Amino acid sequence: MDKWECPCGYIYDPEEGDAESNIQIGTAFEGLPEDWVCPKCGAEKEFFEKLD
Amino acid sequence: MIAWLIIGGGIHGTYLSHLLVNKIGLNRDEVRVLDPHQTPLASWNRNATNCGMRFLRSPATHNIDIPVLSLYRFAQSPAVKEMADFIPPYNRPSLSLFQRHCAHVIRHFRLEELRITGRALALHEHNRHSLTAETSVGSIAARNVMLAIGLGEQPYWPSWARRLQQAGSRIDHVFDGRFRTADIPESTESVVVVGGGLSAVQTALMLSKRLAGTVRLLSQHDLYESQYDFDPCWIGPKCLREFYRQDYGSRRATVDRARVGGSLPGEIFEELRTALDTTGLHFQKSRIRSAVPDGNRIRLHTDTGTVWADTVVLATGFLTNRPGGDFIDQVIEELGLQCGPCGFPIIGEDLRWAANIFVTGPLAELQLGPCARNIIGARNAGRHLLKALIPQH
Numbered sequence: 001m002d003k004w005e006c007p008c009g010y011i012y013d014p015e016e017g018d019a020e021s022n023i024q025i026g027t028a029f030e031g032l033p034e035d036w037v038c039p040k041c042g043a044e045k046e047f048f049e050k051l052d
Numbered sequence: 053m054i055a056w057l058i059i060g061g062g063i064h065g066t067y068l069s070h071l072l073v074n075k076i077g078l079n080r081d082e083v084r085v086l087d088p089h090q091t092p093l094a095s096w097n098r099n100a101t102n103c104g105m106r107f108l109r110s111p112a113t114h115n116i117d118i119p120v121l122s123l124y125r126f127a128q129s130p131a132v133k134e135m136a137d138f139i140p141p142y143n144r145p146s147l148s149l150f151q152r153h154c155a156h157v158i159r160h161f162r163l164e165e166l167r168i169t170g171r172a173l174a175l176h177e178h179n180r181h182s183l184t185a186e187t188s189v190g191s192i193a194a195r196n197v198m199l200a201i202g203l204g205e206q207p208y209w210p211s212w213a214r215r216l217q218q219a220g221s222r223i224d225h226v227f228d229g230r231f232r233t234a235d236i237p238e239s240t241e242s243v244v245v246v247g248g249g250l251s252a253v254q255t256a257l258m259l260s261k262r263l264a265g266t267v268r269l270l271s272q273h274d275l276y277e278s279q280y281d282f283d284p285c286w287i288g289p290k291c292l293r294e295f296y297r298q299d300y301g302s303r304r305a306t307v308d309r310a311r312v313g314g315s316l317p318g319e320i321f322e323e324l325r326t327a328l329d330t331t332g333l334h335f336q337k338s339r340i341r342s343a344v345p346d347g348n349r350i351r352l353h354t355d356t357g358t359v360w361a362d363t364v365v366l367a368t369g370f371l372t373n374r375p376g377g378d379f380i381d382q383v384i385e386e387l388g389l390q391c392g393p394c395g396f397p398i399i400g401e402d403l404r405w406a407a408n409i410f411v412t413g414p415l416a417e418l419q420l421g422p423c424a425r426n427i428i429g430a431r432n433a434g435r436h437l438l439k440a441l442i443p444q445h
Contacts, residue, residue, distance in 0.1 A: 007120055007431065008287035009111030009142040042290025049113075049120050052128075 004029045004048040008041035012048065053193040054082050057185055059172045060200035061087025062096050064413045064430040067116045068198060069166050070157065071434045075118050076441055080166065084194075086187055088171040092158050095204035095229070100147055102233050103226050103251040103367060104258030108150050109281060109317060111142040114427040115150070117157045126153045139319060142279065168192070175383045175409075183408060198410045201380070203370035203425065205229075212343045213246070213366055221345045223364040226255050233259065233365065240362050241265035244352060246340065247367035248273050249313040250281065253324055255367045260333035268334045268359060270352070271314070275324070275335075278315035286310060286422045287432070295421050300392030303418050310422035313369070375414055383409075392418050402440030403433060410437065 001014040012018065012032075017025040020039045023032060029048070037044055056072055058065045069085045072078045089095060108114075115123040123145060127136035137146040145153070158164055170189035178184045178193060185192045207227040209217070216223045224231040233255060236243065240263050245256040248271030256269040285291035295306060316324065327333045338354035343364075345351075352359040374380060374395045384391060389405050390398040399419045403410045412433035414425040420436075423429045 005111075005113055005121070006288075007113055007428065008284040009113055010284065011141075011143075037290070038288060040284040040290075041288030042285065042293075043288035047288075051121070052124065 001026075001028045003051045005051055006038040006041060006043050006048050008038060008043065010038050010040040011051070012038075053182055053195060054084055055079075055194065056083045056196050056198060057183075057192055057194035058083070058085045058198040058200050059185070060202060060413065061085045061089065061092050061094075061167055062200065062202045062204065062413075063093060063116060063427055064202070064433065065198070065200035066092045066154075066158065066163060067430040068200060068412060068434060068437065070116065070161055070163055071118060071437065073166070074161055075434075075438065080162075083166055084192065085163075085167045086170055086172055086185065086192065087167060088169070088188075090169055092164060092167065093154055095202065097151060098229065099204065099227050099251075100151075102231070102255075104233070104254040105147045105251075106254075107137075107139050107144050107146050107317075107319070108427075109144065109250065110427055112138060112145045113143075114431065115145075115157075116154055116427070116430070120431075122157070123150070123153045126156060139317075144317075172379050174379065175387070177387060180407070196408045196410065198412060199376070199380070199383075199405070199415055200412045201376045201415060202413050203372070203375050205377070206371040206373065206375060207366070208368045208371045209366065210246075210340070210368065212340055213364070213368075216343050216345065216350060216364070219345050221343075221350050221364070222362065223350065223366065225366040225368070226251060227367075227370065236263065236363055236365075238263055239265075242268070242361050243363045243365060244268045244270055244350075244359060244361035245365045245367055246270050247369065248275065249367070249369060250316055250320065251369065252367035253316055253320055255365060256333060257320075257323060257327055259365070260327055260331045263332075265362075266332040266334060268336055268361070270336050270338055270340065270354065270359070272337070272339050273314045274337060275314050275316055275321070277318055277321040279317055281313070281315055282310050282422045282426075287428050292421055300398060300418055301394075303421075304392060304394040304396070307417050307422045307424075308372070372414075380415070394418075401436060403436050404440070 004012045017023045072083050112123040113120045170187045174186040176184045207225040260267040338356040341353045343352045350361045397405045399405045405411045417424040
């Protein structure tokens, strides 16, 4: 599954999930809730870029 | 008359010129960047090299190209793949990779052709739709002006240091355009580096490797480990929402609080710890009360005793006063522009200070927040500008 990077530098890694927002390990970026935001800076999903 | 004159050709001015031409689609002839230096990013590049920076503190997404992942993709190109180096977890690029990427973007998009070497002296409103900049190389008429002036010309000199300099002692500032740390003779027996931030530590580490004698780092406060020099919450809406609810006096206090110095990224903290154990580098937490020439040496009176040095290098950062000096004073006075209690511009979300005057960089701190002066501040300014010029964006 792909990693996605926020403009602030935070990288969403499905293998880590996001415990702070109760996102379970193994959740793909596409599967994140629409109201999920970057835990570091608060940017919305649309600002993230998929890492190659 | 041109459409846009950007005053300042550092990271902000260069990035925004790129954005105006290659994202917004303005004609190349319609955009110019006025900068006193001969080359783009001159001051940034010199300061980074002079303090011995090896890795940026910001992640690779903080770069001067339009696609946010441009630096990553550049790092994959055969010409640089071998030397491409990042520090995890936020993929901070090495200085050499970042600089090569900047040079690549500038060359590829011919951004150097947009530059005019000269200094802004005054700005006059020609009529409601245009401005005239008086510069050291003549008048330039523009429909819009972007003020992208950084702090580079105002390194902070404490009063005791200024007096030493006037007395002819060997004291310099690492961010002074005429000073090269490489010019300190290798045989120098004792150097004191003054400062408590990342630049001071990098300078001290670099000098301790190169010089035969002792290097003493004097800091007013303890150093501690932290990935960023400000909380990344300031890059996005997480902290800015509350910031926008504050009055301008409170915003200044918030910016100052958010940029507390003394933090070091992990690898530098570790390198410092090792160097303190194994080299002639010393760390002393003390405040300098006064300093006097003592023969060919310098005697520093601190609150923890007296320290002698052959050479003193200041790494005390920049004066955080409003940048731009007499030029910005003139602009404010002649055009009657609004400033907060701290003297910084009061601008809108679209970065407008007046109908056709825009602001970025540290001058925009009361709007862009604590990261205004950083590389990400330029990208955030670009986002606001895009929204202002292309509302559907």
